[in-house]
Amino acid sequence: MIRATTVVRRPAVRDEKVVDEITLDHHARHRRRFAFTADGGLSFLLDLDKASVMDDGDAVKLEDGRLVRIKAAxxxxxxxxxxxxxxxxxxxxxxxxxxxxxxxxxxxxxxxxxxxxxxxxxxxxxxxxxxxxxFRPEKGAYEASEAHAGHAHGEHSHEAHHHDAHSHERHEHQDHEHHDHGEPGHVHGPGCGHDHKHG
The missing domain is CATH 3.30.70.790 (UreE, C-terminal domain)
Incomplete structure (x- = not known):
């Protein structure tokens, strides 16, 4: 099965490269690895480095350069x-x-x-x-800034990648439950008793 390894944001999607479309709801548009069959019958394996929210009008890029456009259901x-x-x-x-x-x-x-x-x-x-x-819900601040940086520069900084990974991790646990980030009231800072090394 052909793989799709890149999400192309809407402003960069070229119509002549689009060979099929796939209609997905909000949850299905937040994936890292999943086998899909597009509306026109094209089967492909979404295989991203990390989970990514795909917006209406975005596309996934297949290994051979063709695009499958995303439609919000x-x-x-x-x-x-x-x-x-x-x-x-x-x-x-x-x-x-x-x-x-x-x-x-x-x-x-x-x-x-x-x-x-x-x-x-x-x-x-x-x-x-x-x-x-x-349904086109708001993105987290880190996720939105990463998408903007990716469109403007074609790459992501290590820091943006690190924060965005945590943003998606929170997203997976956010439906009607609290996501615990460690011991209650635990704060890193002066006097916390931890040995912090910088540099």
């Missing part, structure tokens, strides 16, 4: 709207505080249908409606 989402922007910002903050993947627009916030979260949002005074549309 419509999903059952909750659309949150409010009477004013400040209240919408508060809704977004509460969702982010619970590590809920959310898509934020100027007039609404979207998240995957969940009755507990829906009731919480209603309690904040927001209006909710169930909709069926593609």
């Amino acid at each position: 419509p999903e059952e989402l909750v659309e949150v709207t409010t009477a004013n922007p400040l209240r919408l910002m508060k809704v977004a903050w509460h969702l982010g505080n619970r590590h809920v993947p959310a898509e934020i627009t100027e007039t609404a916030v979207y998240f995957v249908d969940d009755h507990v979260l829906t009731e919480m949002v209603r309690g904040l005074g927001a209006g909710v409606a169930k909709v069926h549309r593609p």
